[in-house]
Amino acid sequence: MDFYLGLAQIFGVHTLLGLSAYVVLLTGQVSMAQAGFYAIGAYTAGAMTAMFGLHILPAIVIAGLVSAAIACIVGFPALRVKGLMLVVATLAFGEMVRLFFFNLTWQVERNGDRVGPNGAEGFRSIRYFPENGWEVWHVTVFIWFVVVVVMGALWWMDRTRAGAVLRAVGHDETAAQSIGLNLTAVKVGAMTAGGFIAGLGGGIYAHTVTHIEHGVFGVLLATFAIAYPILGGLGSVFGTLIAVLFIQGFLIEGLRFMGEWRSLLFGALIVLAMNLRPHGLLGEHAPRLKNLFGAGPARPSDPLSTKEAK
Amino acid sequence: MDYFLIIDFVQSLLDGLLFGTTYALIGIGFTLIFGVMRKLNLAYGAAALAGTYIGVAATFAFDAPPPVVFLLSALGSGAIGIVVYYCCFRFTPTHYPMASLLASVGMLLFIDEVVIHASHGMPLPYPSVFREATIELGDIWVRGDLLFVFFICVVAMAVLFWLLYRTPLGLATRAVSQQPRAAALCGIDPTRVNLLTFGLAGILGGIAGAMTAAAVGVLSPIIAMGLTVKGLIAVVIGGLGSIPGAIIGGLLVGAAENVFLMLRGVTERDIYVMLLLFLFLTLRPGGLFGSTAGRD
Numbered sequence: 230m231d232f233y234l235g236l237a238q239i240f241g242v243h244t245l246l247g248l249s250a251y252v253v254l255l256t257g258q259v260s261m262a263q264a265g266f267y268a269i270g271a272y273t274a275g276a277m278t279a280m281f282g283l284h285i286l287p288a289i290v291i292a293g294l295v296s297a298a299i300a301c302i303v304g305f306p307a308l309r310v311k312g313l314m315l316v317v318a319t320l321a322f323g324e325m326v327r328l329f330f331f332n333l334t335w336q337v338e339r340n341g342d343r344v345g346p347n348g349a350e351g352f353r354s355i356r357y358f359p360e361n362g363w364e365v366w367h368v369t370v371f372i373w374f375v376v377v378v379v380m381g382a383l384w385w386m387d388r389t390r391a392g393a394v395l396r397a398v399g400h401d402e403t404a405a406q407s408i409g410l411n412l413t414a415v416k417v418g419a420m421t422a423g424g425f426i427a428g429l430g431g432g433i434y435a436h437t438v439t440h441i442e443h444g445v446f447g448v449l450l451a452t453f454a455i456a457y458p459i460l461g462g463l464g465s466v467f468g469t470l471i472a473v474l475f476i477q478g479f480l481i482e483g484l485r486f487m488g489e490w491r492s493l494l495f496g497a498l499i500v501l502a503m504n505l506r507p508h509g510l511l512g513e514h515a516p517r518l519k520n521l522f523g524a525g526p527a528r529p530s531d532p533l534s535t536k537e538a539k
Numbered sequence: 540m541d542y543f544l545i546i547d548f549v550q551s552l553l554d555g556l557l558f559g560t561t562y563a564l565i566g567i568g569f570t571l572i573f574g575v576m577r578k579l580n581l582a583y584g585a586a587a588l589a590g591t592y593i594g595v596a597a598t599f600a601f602d603a604p605p606p607v608v609f610l611l612s613a614l615g616s617g618a619i620g621i622v623v624y625y626c627c628f629r630f631t632p633t634h635y636p637m638a639s640l641l642a643s644v645g646m647l648l649f650i651d652e653v654v655i656h657a658s659h660g661m662p663l664p665y666p667s668v669f670r671e672a673t674i675e676l677g678d679i680w681v682r683g684d685l686l687f688v689f690f691i692c693v694v695a696m697a698v699l700f701w702l703l704y705r706t707p708l709g710l711a712t713r714a715v716s717q718q719p720r721a722a723a724l725c726g727i728d729p730t731r732v733n734l735l736t737f738g739l740a741g742i743l744g745g746i747a748g749a750m751t752a753a754a755v756g757v758l759s760p761i762i763a764m765g766l767t768v769k770g771l772i773a774v775v776i777g778g779l780g781s782i783p784g785a786i787i788g789g790l791l792v793g794a795a796e797n798v799f800l801m802l803r804g805v806t807e808r809d810i811y812v813m814l815l816l817f818l819f820l821t822l823r824p825g826g827l828f829g830s831t832a833g834r835d
Contacts, residue, residue: 254637259637259640306817306820306821307820309820309821309824310820310824313573313579313774313779314775314779314820314824316579316640316771317771317772317774317775317816318775318816318817318820320768320771321768321772321813321816321817322813322817324768324809324813325809325810325813325814325817328806328807328809328810328813329810331806332806332807332810349806448764448768452581452644452647452648455641455644456641456644459637459638459640459641460641489656492648492652493649493652493653493656495648495649495652496645496646496647496648496649496650496651496652497645497649498645499641499642499644499645499648500626500627500642500645500646500649502645503627503631503638503639503641503642503645504626504630504631504642507631507632507635507638508635508638
């Protein structure tokens with residue numbers, strides 16, 4: 230049972246990571262920096278509980294805020310460029326963060342032990358959960374509580390003006406600018422929100438594994454972060470969740486019986502999925518619940534459908 | 540200033556400039572593909588590495604001499620480039636760049652895994668030439684193998700320039716990169732040009748991979764990530780879509796990397812290269828040679 234609860238924890242933190250990239254992708258920007266923000270969150274939250282003895286909740290909120298602040302600062306120079314240049318800039322930033330933690334040694338004395346990040350060895354014994362008697366299912370429930378809150382907030386945001394603004398910038402920057410939207414503010418705002426969510430996810434991740442080291446937060450994690458929302462489709466937050474279940478649940482855990490061939494199949498299936506469903510598994514316009522169950526009144530002509538005509 | 544420090548500095552700078560030509564080749568490959576398709580091919584570094592492994596396989600199969608190994612590396616990488624085009628770019632929608640981007644990420648993971656499977660993750664020896672030879676200029680030593688790397692890369696660039704500016708194929712490639720629709724109206728088949736560009740870029744990548752492996756002496760899957768990241772940085776510094784820019788950017792990245800290696804050690808080296816990139820993005824977002832169109 231603990232195995233499945235642990236699996237649910239992995240799904241949870243990866244969903245947070247994917248959602249952080251989702252917010253930025255809504256504005257049409259491909260950010261490879263999410264693994265960097267995730268790392269900042271992980272190290273910050275780890276330092277808060279293990280080194281300064283804070284409670285887990287303020288620790289992850291502080292981690293989120295620190296990541297958000299750094300995302301905001303990075304956003305200004307990085308978002309002056311777009312497309313390929315932004316991919317490279319954010320990729321470089323992510324690597325820079327990873328190398329910073331690779332070189333960071335900062336330990337303090339606590340209960341007779343030295344705790345803190347120790348260079349290439351990583352940050353050991355972030356043992357908040359076991360020290361405070363949390364059981365595995367407590368942790369799982371806690372993680373999914375955070376995930377549901379974040380998903381709910383994003384789902385609600387999608388239905389407000391803010392969501393429309395983000396999508397407007399993502400669809401056509403020139404058109405968005407001509408109706409008076411401030412592109413820089415929107416993009417940096419999305420980046421900041423993404424940084425906050427990644428920081429939360431990283432903070433929780435650090436506590437579930439108790440030992441973090443720089444190698445985890447490499448380019449591979451960054452590509453996973455953008456892979457979830459793109460693979461799931463940018464129509465709604467549920468696309469990201471489904472993609473996390475598909476990648477982590479099916480491709481990584483479900484194909485374990487294939488042994489060594491699993492990792493080969495993994496990349497090939499992503500290529501196949503993008504060729505068959507280029508707009509993601511759920512597509513660009515997520516199916517609404519009422520359309521699925523036929524509960525809502527069927528509209529005779531959907532005014533939105535005209536925009537698909539090319 | 541300390542005399543030996545200056546000598547060390549010049550020595551690092553020179554080694555870096557010679558080795559930087561491999562980054563320049565990778566950068567040119569990215570720029571070529573971006574030029575004709577306006578897409579980013581993230582599988583490019585991995586494809587270059589896989590091609591290099593094909594060359595190594597030849598040494599195991601029939602004890603091939605180094606020139607044959609280098610040639611096979613280049614051609615193998617070109618062939619893989621064409622496969623990547625068909626798998627990731629041919630059938631994904633052109634107006635939705637994220638699909639092909641993620642497909643190329645999938646391809647990157649796939650190629651990486653194939654290489655690790657085939658080589659069991661162990662580093663393999665790679666033939667290198669002129670390893671023992673050095674040219675001494677006063678207190679500065681020029682390593683023979685690095686000079687060879689530099690020479691081969693310069694020849695590859697010269698051939699590329701000849702192809703692009705003196706042949707009908709190059710004319711077609713430049714036409715598609717300037718205005719795809721107009722090129723298609725003139726009877727140029729964009730698919731064929733794209734295919735050829737992927738093959739050409741693949742060959743350049745294979746040469747870069749082979750030369751990197753020849754300079755290091757061993758071949759391991761880790762090289763791919765370095766090639767990809769450094770190549771992309773070279774492109775951004777030089778300006779997207781500009782081939783001279785990619786060359787200058789590659790040399791600059793190689794030199795900066797080696798100088799920081801001498802000043803700050805191997806673990807901090809890449810941080811400063813990334814900082815250099817950020818400096819360029821802030822002060823000159825279009826790159827050294829980039830037009831404003833390059834920002835798109």
